[in-house]
């Protein structure tokens with residue numbers, strides 16, 4: 001059974017550290033990592049945590065100690081990873097729309113480099129020739145993902161080199177000598193359908209026949225986690241069995257084999273995270289009941305940005321009569337966390353819990369409306385540890401030149 005935090009400990013955290021508050025369960029991160037790594041044959045698969053989901057260094061350390069690698073989309077994330085103790089060969093740098101200067105810095109840091117366009121591949125090849133093998137991101141023209149904003153592998157997506165332009169990759173390889181050690185694809189987030197990964201691997205295995213130095217196929221991240229009560233997450237065990245079968249068949253016919261890399265973000269941390277807010281205002285309008293909480297899309301943007309659904313519970317009054325509310329934030333524009341949601345009756349001061357807030361929660365928070373960002377707490381076997389203090393007015397003013 002997947003570990004979850006009790007309402008009791010969450011209320012304790014809210015009491016001790018105040019709200020709004022992010023709380024992460026270390027045991028659940030262990031559980032998710034173990035579930036994923038056991039789904040695949042160890043010899044085939046390496047896991048690189050996509051740290052843009054949640055990059056607090058304390059969380060990175062947990063994954064580092066579990067043996068995970070790490071996927072970084074910016075140089076600052078690479079620096080976080082190094083600070084957390086990841087060895088450079090366990091770090092992937094997967095940026096897009098950055099200049100060659102960022103890649104040069106990544107070379108100096110000796111991390112794995114993933115190149116996402118022909119122009120940079122050419123420049124990189126001109127500078128480094130065959131001295132620094134790279135991975136190239138392919139756009140497979142597959143539509144996948146829970147929402148257009150998080151779909152990254154379709155024909156009109158900005159990501160990767162179009163699968164129709166592979167001949168140009170080969171031209172650059174021939175001309176500059178650049179060594180292409182891997183092919184990468186990441187088609188999106190919240191991929192329900194395992195076929196997306198299976199078709200992706202099939203495509204990459206076909207493509208691999210045109211590349212002589214290839215040792216890695218990186219299938220990206222995007223495993224689905226359940227947000228709604230009736231949803232199911234990706235069946236990673238089924239995927240693991242299917243991948244093993246495909247790799248074996250490929251080996252039997254070509255005598256070639258590859259290391260498969262995955263870059264899960266959400267899968268490893270989403271369900272480990274809880275967001276706690278306090279009801280400030282109850283407003284019973286003629287058409288709707290509103291609960292106004294002490295937070296907003298500045299702290300959890302997923303509902304407004306992705307139309308995401310988070311389960312919300314009133315953990316202060318778990319037995320109260322059920323009423324229907326719109327749960328709204330305190331930002332000065334439409335700022336709705338949930339529409340027409342059934343909650344046990346909410347009174348001012350009650351703590352509302354948002355589930356599944358570990359991924360892209362704190363990480364996408366901002367200081368909009370000049371409100372400070374929340375604190376973060378890590379729970380390990382009942383022990384609460386503050387891992388980021390709440391911001392203050394001084395933090396908000398810092399950096400402004402008066």
Ligand SMILES: *Cc1c(COP(=O)(O)O)cnc(C)c1O
Nearest residue numbers: 050186189221222263264265266
């Ligand atoms: C965002 C991202 C991921 C992680 O996606 P999840 O949906 O959180 O698993 C993996 N790889 C790349 C390149 C990404 O941009």
